Amino acid sequence: MNQHLIAIDLDGTTLNNQSRLTSETIRTLRAVAHEGHIVSIITGRPYRIAQRIYDEIGIRTPMVNFNGALTHIPHQHWDKEYDVELTREIALDLLAQHEQLGIDTITVENKFRVWANHASNHLPEFLPNQLQPNQVLTADNLDGNPIALTIEYQPEHEQDIVKAVNEKYDDFVEPRIWGGPYNILELIHRGTHKESGMFYIAKQYNISKSNIIAFGDEHNDQEMLDAAGRGVAMQNAIPTIKKIADDVTSVDNDHNGLAKYLQAYFKLEP
Template sequence: MVQPHLIVLDLDGTLLTDEKVISEKTKRTLLQAKEAGHQVMIATGRPYRASKIYYQELGLHTPIVNFNGAFVHHPTNTSWQTIHSPIDLSVVKDVVESINHYEIENLIAEVMDDVYVQYHDQKILDILTMGEPKVTTGILRDYLKDNPTSLLIQASSSNVPLIRQHLADTKAELIDHRRWGDPWEVIEIVRRGMHKAVGLSHVAKDLQIPRERIIAFGDEDNDLEMIEYAGLGVAMGNGIGQLKNIADEITQTNNEDGIANLLIDRLNLK
C-alpha cells in the first residue's frame, strides 16, 4: 500500500490545459488519488479569487498557496493560521520610481482582492477581474494606499530581462520577482523570501506529510523553489528549460495529461 502523499499543483500551464480547464483524465486521476488517501493542494501565482473555481471543482479541503506564497490560507477552515506577507508600500513606490526610465506598458498592484491598474486595458482586466474584485484605475503612486500582496510590471519581451536585471542589481534585499510569459509578458514582484516552497512547507507540516512524500508539478520559473523542495519535483513537458534541469522527472505537457500519467504510475492508480 502506498503511503499518503501530498500532491501539489501549479495551475496555468500545469493543471490547466491551454484552454484553462482541467482535463477529464487528470480530474478523474486526482479524485482517485484523494479516494486512496492522498492529499491534493494548489500552489499558484494567482489570487484565491481566480483559483477558487478549480479548488471547488476538485472538491479540495486543503490549504492553498496563492500569490506565489505571499498568501496561504485554508478556504474551508477559518481557524487555520493564515499567512499573508505583503510588500511594504514604501518599497513598491521605490521600485516604481526606479524603473521610470524603462518602457513600461502597465503597472498592476493587488491588495488581496482590490486591484489597482495604472492604465485601463480591457484584456488585462478580463483576466484580473476573475472573482469580481474592486478595480481602481489611475497612477499607482496616487491611488495605492495599502501594502500590496503583489506588484505586476507589464513590459515588452525585450524589456523584461532588462528590468529584471535592474531589480536584481538594486532591489534584491527587498523583493523577489518572477516572469510570466502567459498570457502576456509580466514581471511579478512579491516580498523578499516569498515563494511557493515557503507556503508548501507550512502546509506540509500542518498535514504531517514529510518532504519525501511530496509530489509537486510546475512549468515556470515561479515553480523552481517548489520543485526543488518536493521529494519528487516534476516539470511539465511544456515547462521552461531551467525547471526541467532541476526537476527529478519530466512528464508530458499540460495538454497531454502529464499530471495524470505520472500519478497513475507513481501511486499505482488505475
C-alpha cells in the first residue's frame, strides 16, 4: 500500500473521555507507523501539553500544534520547522482592555514558554494553574511575539471580544470559539488552520492528497477533514464535522473508534 499520512486530532478523537490514550490506540498507531505510514498529531493543544502524548505513542514524525501555527519534530532540530506568529502588541492591547471586555484570563504562548495575566484552575491542563513571576503577562515579561493567544471570558461578553478583535485586527487575526462547555476563545493568524500543517507535512514526504487520512470531531478540524483525501469524523463528532466528512467511525473516541477504523482500513490485527 502507498505511504499514507495519518493526521490525528487529539481531544475527542485519539484520546478517550479521560484525555488518555488506550493501549489499543497506542498499539494500532505504532503498527501503522511500523508499516511505513506517517502518523502525525495535528492538534490545537500547545506543545507543552501534547508532548507527553507524542512520547507515549512513540512516534518520531512531525507534529502540528496551535491548530497549524507550529509544525516541528519534537526532541530534535528539524530544518523544516516553522511557526506563524501573532504580535506582542495584540496581547498587550487585550491585556489593557481585559476588564472592559469581560476577559478573565489571557494566556499567551510560544513553543516553549507561556505567560498569563493570572493563574487559572478552571482548565488546569490547558490554562496554567501556576505561574512563576517571569510568567505573569506584562510588557516587561513578554519579550517577543507569541504563536497563540487564548482568552477565557465571561459568556455575556463573547461578542464584545469578537467585535473588538475584528475591528482592530481583522486583516490578520481570526478569533475562534472553542464551543462545548468552555468559554474559551483563541486567536490564530488568519488563514492558518490545521490543514496548513497537514499539507506541509505531506509535502515533506511526497504524499499526495489522495493518501491523506484525517480524523477529527470538532469545529477546528473542519478545514483539515474537508481538505484531506479521506476525512473521517468520529462517531462522537459534532454534526457539522459529520456532514463534511467522507466517513464516520463505527464507534466513538471512548471505545477506540480511531484505532478500530485504522485496523479495518490497513487490515491490521486488532
